[in-house]
Amino acid sequence: MLDTSLASNRYQQSRSRLETYFDKTARKAWEDLTSDVPVSGIRATVRAGRDEMRNLLLSNLPVDMRGMRLLDAGCGTGALAIAAAERGAEVLAIDVSGGLIDIARKRAPDHLSIDWRVGDMRSHSLGTFDHVVAMDSLIHYDEADILGVLKAWSQRAKEVLFTFAPGTPMLRTMHFVGKAFPKSDRSPAILPVSETKLSREIEAALPEWKIEFTQRVSRGFYKSQAMGMNRL
Numbered sequence: 596m597l598d599t600s601l602a603s604n605r606y607q608q609s610r611s612r613l614e615t616y617f618d619k620t621a622r623k624a625w626e627d628l629t630s631d632v633p634v635s636g637i638r639a640t641v642r643a644g645r646d647e648m649r650n651l652l653l654s655n656l657p658v659d660m661r662g663m664r665l666l667d668a669g670c671g672t673g674a675l676a677i678a679a680a681e682r683g684a685e686v687l688a689i690d691v692s693g694g695l696i697d698i699a700r701k702r703a704p705d706h707l708s709i710d711w712r713v714g715d716m717r718s719h720s721l722g723t724f725d726h727v728v729a730m731d732s733l734i735h736y737d738e739a740d741i742l743g744v745l746k747a748w749s750q751r752a753k754e755v756l757f758t759f760a761p762g763t764p765m766l767r768t769m770h771f772v773g774k775a776f777p778k779s780d781r782s783p784a785i786l787p788v789s790e791t792k793l794s795r796e797i798e799a800a801l802p803e804w805k806i807e808f809t810q811r812v813s814r815g816f817y818k819s820q821a822m823g824m825n826r827l
Contacts, residue, residue: 606740610691610715612783613735617692626698629672637816644817645731649675651810652728652756655823660684663725666752668716669732673699673709679728680707687724689716690732717747729757731819735783742796745824749801754825761811761820762787790820803827 617625628638629645652675657663661683667676670688672695680686680703689712690696696711703709712721716732727748733741741759748755794806807823 606736606743609735609740609783614691616783618694622692622694625672625695629674640815641817644812644814644819647814648758648812648819648821649678649730651812651821652730653678655756655808656682656726656728658682664723666716666721666724666727668727668729670699671695673702675728675730676709677703677707680709686710687712687721689714689721717744719747719751723751725753727752727755731758733757734760734785734819737786738788738793738796741788741793742800745797746800749804749826754823756821756823758819758821759788759793760785761818762789797824
């Protein structure tokens with residue numbers, strides 16, 4: 596089983612890099628990517644992939660979510676949080692980036708029940724939830740840190756839907772090549788993870804949970820693996 600006892604320092608370092616990247620380097624790029632303004636061909640495939648992944652995750656949530664509480668962990672500019680709130684859910688949407696939260700707040704209709712927060716998606720102070728959704732917010736963490744986050748959510752949720760970077764040859768090559776760039780030019784690394792290994796670790800560490808589905812979305816430069824877990 597993966598050792599998560601040392602995951603905290605790595606997790607905090609990765610979280611700090613993400614905060615710096617999205618608040619100081621890539622805020623405008625992500626604002627454009629998650630809107631309908633024209634973008635380059637590569638970014639268009641990423642946008643299409645993210646739209647497909649968001650629809651996949653939403654398709655695994657109830658259509659009527661009145662009376663339910665949902666955590667959108669790593670909510671970014673808020674598209675999934677808004678969609679869940681439109682179904683009637685009480686949504687707590689949290690992200691490490693205050694800049695992205697500002698964009699999300701401006702985009703969200705005032706009548707929706709969304710509590711926007713800047714902070715740590717693992718925090719127990721956020722409360723309990725019927726559903727936790729983490730779309731592409733775990734792709735920058737290794738297996739140990741992903742498992743640590745899932746353990747934290749498992750104590751206060753009935754269902755968890757999340758995505759991770761699948762360990763494909765292309766993604767592993769991109770990760771290796773990316774290390775050759777100067778640190779100042781790098782975006783936060785996407786860490787490819789073995790689906791088989793992660794599934795095995797989840798089953799061993801969380802025996803009271805069952806993996807209900809796993810499905811990959813691949814659109815050009817966008818490659819992400821969705822996984823859904825329910826409490827037994």
